[in-house]
Amino acid sequence: MSVDMLSYLFIGGSFLLYIGIAVWARAGSTKEFYVAGGGVPPIANGMATAADWMSAASFISLAGLISFIGRDGSAYLMGWTGGYVLLALLLAPYLRKFGKFTVPDFVGDRYYSNTARTIAVICTIVISFTYVAGQMRGVGIVFSRYLHVDINTGVVVGMAIVFFYAVLGGMKGITYTQVAQYCVLILAFTVPAFFLSAQVTGHFLPQIGLGATLESGQSVLATLDQLSTDLGFAQYTAGKKSTIDIFFLTVALMCGTAGLPHVIVRFFTVPRVKDARTSAGYALIFIALLYTAVPGVAGFGRVNLIQTLNGADNAGTAYADLGEDHWFKNWENAGLLAWNDRNGDGKIQYAAGAAFDGKGGKPALTEERGEFGQRVASNAKAGADFDAAKQPFANEVYVDRDIMVLANPDIAQLPAWVVALVAAGAVAAALSTAAGLLLVISTAISHDLMKKTINPNITDKQELMYARLAAIVAICIAGYFGINPPGFVAQVVALAFGIACASVFPTIMLGIFYKRMNTQGAIAGMLVGLISTVAYMWYFVWGGGTADEYFLGISPGGFGTVGMILHFIVAIVVAGMTPPPPQEIQDIVEDLRIPRGAGEAHAH
Amino acid sequence: MSISSENAKAYWGENLRIIVTYLAIWFVVSYGCGILFVDQLDQIQFFGFPLGFWFGQQGSIFVFVGLIWAYVFSMNKLDEKYDVHE
Numbered sequence: 135m136s137v138d139m140l141s142y143l144f145i146g147g148s149f150l151l152y153i154g155i156a157v158w159a160r161a162g163s164t165k166e167f168y169v170a171g172g173g174v175p176p177i178a179n180g181m182a183t184a185a186d187w188m189s190a191a192s193f194i195s196l197a198g199l200i201s202f203i204g205r206d207g208s209a210y211l212m213g214w215t216g217g218y219v220l221l222a223l224l225l226a227p228y229l230r231k232f233g234k235f236t237v238p239d240f241v242g243d244r245y246y247s248n249t250a251r252t253i254a255v256i257c258t259i260v261i262s263f264t265y266v267a268g269q270m271r272g273v274g275i276v277f278s279r280y281l282h283v284d285i286n287t288g289v290v291v292g293m294a295i296v297f298f299y300a301v302l303g304g305m306k307g308i309t310y311t312q313v314a315q316y317c318v319l320i321l322a323f324t325v326p327a328f329f330l331s332a333q334v335t336g337h338f339l340p341q342i343g344l345g346a347t348l349e350s351g352q353s354v355l356a357t358l359d360q361l362s363t364d365l366g367f368a369q370y371t372a373g374k375k376s377t378i379d380i381f382f383l384t385v386a387l388m389c390g391t392a393g394l395p396h397v398i399v400r401f402f403t404v405p406r407v408k409d410a411r412t413s414a415g416y417a418l419i420f421i422a423l424l425y426t427a428v429p430g431v432a433g434f435g436r437v438n439l440i441q442t443l444n445g446a447d448n449a450g451t452a453y454a455d456l457g458e459d460h461w462f463k464n465w466e467n468a469g470l471l472a473w474n475d476r477n478g479d480g481k482i483q484y485a486a487g488a489a490f491d492g493k494g495g496k497p498a499l500t501e502e503r504g505e506f507g508q509r510v511a512s513n514a515k516a517g518a519d520f521d522a523a524k525q526p527f528a529n530e531v532y533v534d535r536d537i538m539v540l541a542n543p544d545i546a547q548l549p550a551w552v553v554a555l556v557a558a559g560a561v562a563a564a565l566s567t568a569a570g571l572l573l574v575i576s577t578a579i580s581h582d583l584m585k586k587t588i589n590p591n592i593t594d595k596q597e598l599m600y601a602r603l604a605a606i607v608a609i610c611i612a613g614y615f616g617i618n619p620p621g622f623v624a625q626v627v628a629l630a631f632g633i634a635c636a637s638v639f640p641t642i643m644l645g646i647f648y649k650r651m652n653t654q655g656a657i658a659g660m661l662v663g664l665i666s667t668v669a670y671m672w673y674f675v676w677g678g679g680t681a682d683e684y685f686l687g688i689s690p691g692g693f694g695t696v697g698m699i700l701h702f703i704v705a706i707v708v709a710g711m712t713p714p715p716p717q718e719i720q721d722i723v724e725d726l727r728i729p730r731g732a733g734e735a736h737a738h
Numbered sequence: 739m740s741i742s743s744e745n746a747k748a749y750w751g752e753n754l755r756i757i758v759t760y761l762a763i764w765f766v767v768s769y770g771c772g773i774l775f776v777d778q779l780d781q782i783q784f785f786g787f788p789l790g791f792w793f794g795q796q797g798s799i800f801v802f803v804g805l806i807w808a809y810v811f812s813m814n815k816l817d818e819k820y821d822v823h824e
Contacts, residue, residue: 205791207795208772208776208791208795209773211794211798211799212768212772215798215802216764216802218802218806219760219764219802219806223761223809227813341796344786344796346786353786355786355787355791371788373776377773377774380773381769381773384769384772406824408814408824411806412810419803422799422802422803425799426799429796724746727749727753728741728746728749728822729822729823729824730741730822730823731824
C-alpha cells in the first residue's frame with residue numbers, strides 16, 4: 135500500500151477511535167464536564183496529562199529545534215520536564231486537597247477576591263489561546279503533507295473532531311480520548327526512533343545509540359561535530375547562547391510548565407491527594423519516554439539530512455535525479471523546503487548560511503518552476519559567495535526546522551507504514567493538547583466568569599450549557615488562528631510560558647506556602663509579573679528592540695523568570711504593609727496542607 | 739481535621755524538609771550539571787557523551803523521574819507516620 139493510503143487509514147482509524155470513546159464517555163453534569171467526576175485512576179490520569187502536555191511543539195518541533203541548535207536545546211528538554219518536579223512537590227497535592235475545578239477558583243477563594251479571580255481568568259484565557267493556535271496549525275501541516283488537502287481544510291477537519299469530543303464529553307471525554315492519543319503518539323514517536331537508531335548505530339534504544347561509536351570508529355556526537363564544523367555550522371555539542379540566558383530560559387520554562395492551567399487542572403481529576411502525587415510521577419515517566427528519545431532523533435536526523443543532501447562524495451545531490459515522490463520534492467511542494475541553485479551546477483548543496491533573503495533565510499516561494507522543475511523563490515540570493523576557509527560550498531537549501539521529525543522516516547527510507555504512523559502521531563499530539571486547552575478556556579468562561587462572578591444563581595444545567603457554548607466559540611476562534619496564523623507562533627508560545635511563570639505559578643505557590651499572603655499582595659504581584667513580562671516581550675518582538683538592549687543579556691523567552699522574581703518581591707512587600715488575611719482563610723491554608731479529607735472535587 | 743495543631747506543625751515541618759532536600763538535588767542536577775558547570779563537565783567522556791551534554795539532554799530527565807517517585811514514597815510514609823493518610 136502507498137504512504138497516502140496508509141496515512142488515510144491510520145489517521146482515519148484513530149479518529150474513529152476518538153469518536154467512539156467520546157460517545158462512550160459523555161458528560162452529564164458540570165462535575166463530569168470539568169473534572170471527569172474526580173474519579174480518574176492515577177495511571178490513566180498520568181497518560182492523559184502526558185498527552186495533554188505533549189503538543190505539536192513537543193512532537194513535531196522539539197527534535198527539529200535541537201537538531202539545529204545542538205547543546206543549547208537542553209534548556210527545552212530540562213525546562214519542559216523539570217517543571218513536573220515543581221508541580222509534584224509544590225502545587226499538585228495541595229491544589230487537589232483544596233478541591234476546586236480551576237486555577238481561578240483557587241486564586242479567587244484563597245485570596246477572597248473577585249478581582250484576583252478575574253486577573254487569573256484573563257491569564258488563563260490568554261495563555262490557553264496563544265497555545266492553542268499553534269496546535270491547529272500543526273494539524274493543518276500534517277493534513278496538507280500526507281492527505282494532500284489544503285491546510286485550511288485540514289484545520290477545519292481537526293476542529294470538527296475536537297468539537298465532537300470536547301463539547302460532548304468535557305473533561306471525561308477528553309481524559310479517556312487522551313489516554314488513547316497518548317498510546318498513538320508514543321508509538322508514533324518511538325517506533326521510528328528505534329528504527330533510526332538501529333539503522334545509524336546498531337543500538338535499538340536512541341538513548342544509548344546517541345552515545346554509540348560508528349563504523350568509522352568515531353562516536354555519533356563527534357561525527358556530528360565534525361560534519362557541522364566542516365560545513366561552517368557551529369559545533370553540535372558546544373553551547374552558543376550565554377549561560378545566564380540559558381539559565382533564565384530554563385527557569386521560565388520550568389515554572390511556566392508548573393503554572394500552565396491546562397496541566398494544573400488535570401490534578402483535580404484524581405480521587406485523593408496521594409493520587410495527585412502519584413499521577414505526576416506517572417505523567418513524567420510517560421513524558422520522559424518521548425523526551426529522552428528526542429536528542430537521539432535530533433542527532434540521527436541531522437546526520438542523515440547532511441549526508442543525504444551532500445551525498446557520499448560531499449559534492450551534492452543532482453536535483454534531476456530525485457524521483458517524483460522523493461521526500462525533498464514533497465516537502466518542497468508543502469513549502470517547507472526550498473532549493474536555490476546558486477552555483478548553477480544542478481546539484482543540491484547544504485552548508486551554513488542563508489540561501490534566501492527572507493527573515494531567517496526563509497524563501498518567498500512563487501508558483502513558477504525553474505530549469506529542473508524546482509520551485510522558484512522571488513527572494514533567492516544571487517551569486518554563490520561563501521567563506522572558503524570555513525565551508526566547501528555556498529548553502530543552497532532552506533530547511534524548515536519543523537519538518538525534521540516528520541521527514542526523518544522518509545529521509546532514512548523507513549517502511550511506508552512508519553511514515554503513516556508518524557503522521558497519525560502528530561495529529562494525536564496536536565488534537566489532545568488542543569482539546570485540553572479548549573476545555574480550560576470554556577471552564578474559565580462558564581464557571582469562573584458566569585457562575586462565580588456575573589450570575590451565581592444559574593443552575594448546574596445552565597452552567598453546563600454555557601460551558602458547551604464557550605467551547606464552541608473557543609474552537610471557532612482557535613480555528614481562525616489556525617487558518618490565519620499570527621506570523622510569530624514561536625514568540626507567542628514563549629509569551630504563554632512567560633505569563634504562566636510570572637503570574638500563575640508564584641501566586642499559587644505563595645497561596646500555599648505563605649499563610650500571611652493577602653488579597654492586596656496577590657493582586658499587586660500578579661499585575662507586576664504579568665505587565666513586566668508582557669511589556670518586555672512586546673518591546674523586543676514587536677517594538678523594534680534589538681538584542682544588545684537585553685536586560686542582563688536575557689532574551690524575551692527567559693524574561694518570565696525576572697517577572698516571577700519581581701512578583702515574589704512585590705507580593706511579599708505589599709502583603710507585609712497591609713492587614714493579614716481573615717482567620718477563616720488562614721484555617722483553609724492550614725487545612726490544605728494536610729492530605730486527609732480531600733473528598734471529592736466540589737463546586738461550592 | 740483529626741490531627742492536633744502541634745502534630746500538624748510537625749508534619750508540615752518535615753514535609754518542607756523533604757521538599758527542600760529534593761529540590762536541592764533537582765537544582766544541582768539540572769542547573770548545576772546541565773547549565774552552570776556544563777563546560778567543565780563536557781571535558782569528561784561518559785558512554786560516548788560529553789558529561790555536561792548528557793546531563794542537559796538525558797541525565798537530568800532520568801533524575802527528575804526518580805525524584806518525583808522518591809517524593810511519592812517519602813510522603814506516603816510521612817502521611818502514615820502522622821496518621822493523615824486517606
